[in-house]
Amino acid sequence: MAAVDWDIHEEEEEGNRYLPLFEAKSAKGRIAYWIYAVSVYVAIALVCFNRLIHLLLQIVTEEDDDDKLMMRRRWWCMGGLLMAELWYSFYYFITQILRSNPIYYSTLKKNLCRRYEEEKLLPSVDIFVCTANDQMEPPLMVINTVLSLMSYNYPSNKLNVYLSDDGASVFMFYALLEASRFSKHWLPFCNQFNIEPRSPSAYFSSISQPQPQPQPPPPPHQHPLLPNRCLSIKQLYEEMEARIEESMKAGKISEQVKQQHVGFGEWDVFTCTRKDHQTILQILIDGRDDDAVDVEGRPLPTLVYMAREKRPQYHHNFKAGAMNALIRVSSRISNSPVILNVDCDMYSNNSESVEFPGLNANGGPMYIGTGCFHRRDALSGLKYDEKANKIHDWNDHQKHITDNGTDGLKESARMLEETSKILASCTYEQDTQWGKEMGLKYGCPVEDVITGLSIQCKGWRSAYYNPKRKGFLGVAPTTLLQTLIQHKRWAEGDFQIFLSKHCPFLLGHRKIPLKLQISYCNYLLWAPNSLATLFYILVPSFCLIKGISLFPQLSSIWILPYAYIITATYAFSAAEFLYSGSTARGWLNDQRIWLYKRVTSYLFALTETILKLLGFAKSGFVITTKVAEEDVSYRYEQEMMEFGAASPMFKVLGTTALFCLFSLASVVVRSIRDPQRAILVVNELGSQMILSSLVVVINLPLYNAMFFRKDTGGMPFSVTFQSLVLASMAYLLALY
Numbered sequence: 001m002a003a004v005d006w007d008i009h010e011e012e013e014e015g016n017r018y019l020p021l022f023e024a025k026s027a028k029g030r031i032a033y034w035i036y037a038v039s040v041y042v043a044i045a046l047v048c049f050n051r052l053i054h055l056l057l058q059i060v061t062e063e064d065d066d067d068k069l070m071m072r073r074r075w076w077c078m079g080g081l082l083m084a085e086l087w088y089s090f091y092y093f094i095t096q097i098l099r100s101n102p103i104y105y106s107t108l109k110k111n112l113c114r115r116y117e118e119e120k121l122l123p124s125v126d127i128f129v130c131t132a133n134d135q136m137e138p139p140l141m142v143i144n145t146v147l148s149l150m151s152y153n154y155p156s157n158k159l160n161v162y163l164s165d166d167g168a169s170v171f172m173f174y175a176l177l178e179a180s181r182f183s184k185h186w187l188p189f190c191n192q193f194n195i196e197p198r199s200p201s202a203y204f205s206s207i208s209q210p211q212p213q214p215q216p217p218p219p220p221h222q223h224p225l226l227p228n229r230c231l232s233i234k235q236l237y238e239e240m241e242a243r244i245e246e247s248m249k250a251g252k253i254s255e256q257v258k259q260q261h262v263g264f265g266e267w268d269v270f271t272c273t274r275k276d277h278q279t280i281l282q283i284l285i286d287g288r289d290d291d292a293v294d295v296e297g298r299p300l301p302t303l304v305y306m307a308r309e310k311r312p313q314y315h316h317n318f319k320a321g322a323m324n325a326l327i328r329v330s331s332r333i334s335n336s337p338v339i340l341n342v343d344c345d346m347y348s349n350n351s352e353s354v355e356f357p358g359l360n361a362n363g364g365p366m367y368i369g370t371g372c373f374h375r376r377d378a379l380s381g382l383k384y385d386e387k388a389n390k391i392h393d394w395n396d397h398q399k400h401i402t403d404n405g406t407d408g409l410k411e412s413a414r415m416l417e418e419t420s421k422i423l424a425s426c427t428y429e430q431d432t433q434w435g436k437e438m439g440l441k442y443g444c445p446v447e448d449v450i451t452g453l454s455i456q457c458k459g460w461r462s463a464y465y466n467p468k469r470k471g472f473l474g475v476a477p478t479t480l481l482q483t484l485i486q487h488k489r490w491a492e493g494d495f496q497i498f499l500s501k502h503c504p505f506l507l508g509h510r511k512i513p514l515k516l517q518i519s520y521c522n523y524l525l526w527a528p529n530s531l532a533t534l535f536y537i538l539v540p541s542f543c544l545i546k547g548i549s550l551f552p553q554l555s556s557i558w559i560l561p562y563a564y565i566i567t568a569t570y571a572f573s574a575a576e577f578l579y580s581g582s583t584a585r586g587w588l589n590d591q592r593i594w595l596y597k598r599v600t601s602y603l604f605a606l607t608e609t610i611l612k613l614l615g616f617a618k619s620g621f622v623i624t625t626k627v628a629e630e631d632v633s634y635r636y637e638q639e640m641m642e643f644g645a646a647s648p649m650f651k652v653l654g655t656t657a658l659f660c661l662f663s664l665a666s667v668v669v670r671s672i673r674d675p676q677r678a679i680l681v682v683n684e685l686g687s688q689m690i691l692s693s694l695v696v697v698i699n700l701p702l703y704n705a706m707f708f709r710k711d712t713g714g715m716p717f718s719v720t721f722q723s724l725v726l727a728s729m730a731y732l733l734a735l736y
């Protein structure tokens, strides 16, 4: 989330209509935080100052010939370290701007009820779920997300859920069809018993958690019918689950099932493959239809399946392309003024959070692609216009839809499908502003961030709302490699934005506050961070082998700022981590991943961005797997790192880790051999040895994975071997 620092006020007019819908509060303990931040800054300044003095002094002192080469090397290494230190102090400054004044929002639901006394005045919401691959994103997970969204505690006839399937998978379609039927039971169940969360699988696993006591009495507020109804609905769910899994296992949809819906016919077309197919658009539940009701006769939300047209000769622009097709198709079908966008793994965990569409809120958090509410106008690329946005009737938007039918007759769902399909075709966007000025932007691996920035530059504001009961829960990568690849995509996209004309300082100049422009850079500059970190790790190790000292002696007072920075920042981050409910081991792993990301993801992102700029590489989007093998999940639960893949990223990690180990070992061995000089060496090179030891400690699981682990999560032999060869070569090179 980016910093939010604008004034918050909302007019009170026309009695209840403009009562505020939310409150904003600044975080507590600001002063203590600032004391900490400034003290670290002073220490960083001292470090840089000390280094600068050293560099200058060395220029004026003459050395004899023997030492000359050594001293020259030392000077250059020190100069590099100074650059890295300056970079980090700059980056630290950006981070402090970002963290300068966190604001927490809370919603005032009572006012919402008063403002919209009549339900029919509430805005309707279009919910977009994106999926792209039925193997990495299992249909069952996707429909759980869909069901959780359909069962929001909001008038059902005001909800429209769209699933975009870039994988054009018949199994996904089948699962959604099953979900549409199951929702007739699930929605009334959620309503009657007011359960949370409303993703069936998350709910069932939450109630089947082993109870601490043998037979706990039911909570007093629990409905007496709940246990029975729960059993029967769980059975329904499990039957559905079995049917879906069976069909996936069989690899085809049975004839009997195919007869249940005309939509299956779309997959019978000869050329229908994942990358080459016509638009498939099926309205599975038509909210306008009086017969679309649940088992208790209440209306159901509209539910639509869409696989936009794909042809090999047209670039599909990944998720941004899918979102833009959804924006257009939904404008024809429901045209709600508010849009909620979630990834297919992000189920709604809080059925009330839909009541806060972040409408008039302010500030600057970024659009992060999932769990974000938008005004349709903002997402479509319109500028914010105060007059036009004093909304008095949210339902104005939809008037043209109801007027669509000829002679006031409602268009049938089939007709609507046919007329909307064209909006999702490959050619629709040709010679239009879609992907540029309209909708989500194309050509960037983080379409969300770049789109969000341009929305803010058009005068819209955003707010971050983090209720006690989390609004959405999703699947984070469970293996190290997936995390690294995901971060590479993000770092690459972010840095690409920084280097483009969408750089916040250019695009945002005079449009968004300077503070917000700077805050964006905290993310956009991830990639170049890699250079400073790599330098700081490799060069001191290299000099350790050579016996060149780069830091103040251990007995010098100048060592104190270094010691302070390390202890203060580590203590702060550990405290922050533990406070947010994680374990110490989790924190340690996080420090490791911090380093690994910088040495691999960011480095790869940096190189790829440069290659792309030079025209040697193209944008891609590697989807994150949302499923894990059983043993992988088990190791994840145990907080064990997962290596088990022959990735170039691991070779880089392995090589740097081994190189640091070799260099540390070499000084230790040298000191043991020559005990008389040992004290001298330790005083001279002590801080460097501490730095190397830190790196070695951080890398312990890596050595373990390379040489000791026997399970499939260990490092593949080929990676270990190549890293050994490379690190030894580097070591020998440093020696001579």
Ligand SMILES: O=c1ccn([C@@H]2O[C@H](COP(=O)(O)OP(=O)(O)O[C@H]3O[C@H](CO)[C@@H](O)[C@H](O)[C@H]3O)[C@@H](O)[C@H]2O)c(=O)[nH]1
Residues within 6 Å of the ligand: 130, 131, 132, 133, 137, 164, 166, 317, 318, 319, 322, 342, 343, 344, 345, 368, 369, 370, 445, 446, 447, 448, 486, 489, 490, 493, 621, 622, 623, 624, 625
């Ligand atoms: O061609 C594609 C590729 C991806 N997706 C969907 O995009 C979403 C995000 O993909 P995922 O692999 O889960 O990536 P993450 O890194 O977890 O996603 C984050 O980062 C992305 C930008 O890099 C944003 O698009 C996402 O919304 C944001 O949650 C998923 O629902 C995918 O199904 C598509 O619809 N079409």
Ligand SMILES: [Mn+2]
Residues within 6 Å of the ligand: 343, 345, 474, 475, 624
């Ligand atoms: Mn994801």
